[in-house]
Amino acid sequence: MFIKVQLPWNVIIPCEHMDVKGLMLQKSIILRLMEDFTSKKATKELGYLLAVTTLDNIGEGRVRQQTGDVLFPVTFSCLTFKIFRGEVLEGTVHKVLRHGVFLRCGPIETIFLSAQKMPGYQHVPGESPMFISEKQSKIEKDVVVRFCVIGTKWVETEREFQAVVGLEGDYLGPV
């Protein structure tokens, strides 16, 4: 799900950049906020950080004792993407293996649909391997599949989410 959320953060402007006034200072704060935001990529709580939409408030700056840098508390709104257990989503197959397929959905690359979680489908090996059901519907590379999220996992080292999904339920499967 794509979500718009308001967040309080602290932005630190190095002291050597503090010779600016008024609008220029505001600009440095915005640029620094956007840099910090982008380099974070994702957090466990908020999901993937996509874009800052508005800067809603800049608080009083506070000089930090040791370095002389100035810390500004800011409030801003941003767009995030997080995948939730129980959510129904659509994604595109990008890899077919004997034990299941991998899908992409939004910024997430590693969504695993296990063969055990697609009842009625059989694996067909070959040059372009696929899973095929009794009703001839096919799950192969580049096919769009509607699935339900069974579990999600935050991988700290990669700063990314992974998910396992299934087709057990009505109206799920290739679209």
Added chain:
Amino acid sequence: MSGEEEENASELKLGEDFVKAKCLMNGEVAMILEHRLEQLQQVSDDPLNQMPQVFEKSLQYVKRFSRYKNPDAVRQVREILSRHELAEFELSVLGNLCPETVEEAIAMVPSLKDKGRDLDDEAIEKMLTDLALVKKFE
């Protein structure tokens, strides 16, 4: 592999960080991200290259998966769904998946049938018909 215990989208539990958050439909996200891309195009020759990967992948996704391409249609869809006292999350799932029948809508969003809600099959049916009309005249 398991989600946080307190998180479960089918029961509308999204965790405490999102209590006041607003869910967006794919079409709305496409409008925001494309606007941001245009802003960058004005200051850079190669804006896509400067975009973080998560931005680029999300933009591709919402463009591909939005049922409604036209910004006016996207606004109408939110307006129609807003008449029905839906939770933010429910509204966006319905707008994204565009179920065709009442049965399908309930399969996608089981919380529509929670106890104590004033949303009968007839109201859901009406909502889906209105959505289909927007798509037809887009």
